[in-house]
Amino acid sequence: MKKAELNEILKLKKEVKQLSQKLQELNYGDDETVVSDKVRGSMSEYPYSARSFNLVGLEQMSDKCIQKRNEIGKKISDKYYELNCRINKAYDYILGIDDSEIRQILQYKYIDGLSSEEIGEYLGWTSRTIERRLEKWYKSCR
Template identity: 25%
Template sequence: MDLKKLEQYKDKTREIKMLESRILEIQQEAEEYVSDTVRGSTSAFPYTEHTIRITGIDMKKRERVNNVKEKLIIRKTALYHELEEIENFIESVEDSKVRQIIELRYIKGMQWNRVALKVYGYPNGDTARKKIKRFFKEA
């Protein structure tokens, strides 16, 4: 695991939410009905002509939408696997302070000063930042 993957955690969770809303939008789009009118007549004499309205689902559009939806689901699944990999890495870290710093900074997105205040009890973000830099240099 490297620092760049950790820094991407928040962005990936945001992207998952965006993909989920896009999938919902696309599902609604696939279920839209189309309608048209045709001219017909009665089956018996005097064969009076009248308009008939027909409705249905545009199957070509539905197929295109489903293809896009499948691609979005594949992307979302890949992102979930990447998040799971990051979570497994965090669980494997033995140093409690490092785990806390990673959780607060990269998972919750706190500023360095707030992270230092929570972990060390004083608001000097350099301490927490340097601890993480050293951890990843050694790894």
């Protein structure tokens, strides 16, 4: 696996999270949608002061709207699955590395998103030692 592919893991994880939220927002699979409106009125008793009221409810979606929403949901779901496969491939690659130190460094760096300084604190090394070990490992992989 190339360094660029490893660098992409954190970005993919963020995108997967966004896609998951988008699927929840779409209520993928439901046939109702939340609608809201704001109206102005007055209190029913004296001093009859004007105020705004928020109304929220459920509305039955049309077949065309449901179909379009489901098409979008399917595309998002497919992309979510594809990105998860790429992330899992990277996890498998990292977990398949025999050298425990390198495996830990790669997990902290590319899966957890830690800096060299933070990794060094966990492992008891300097950030420069972390960077040198990674450089040496990258060169040995070529």
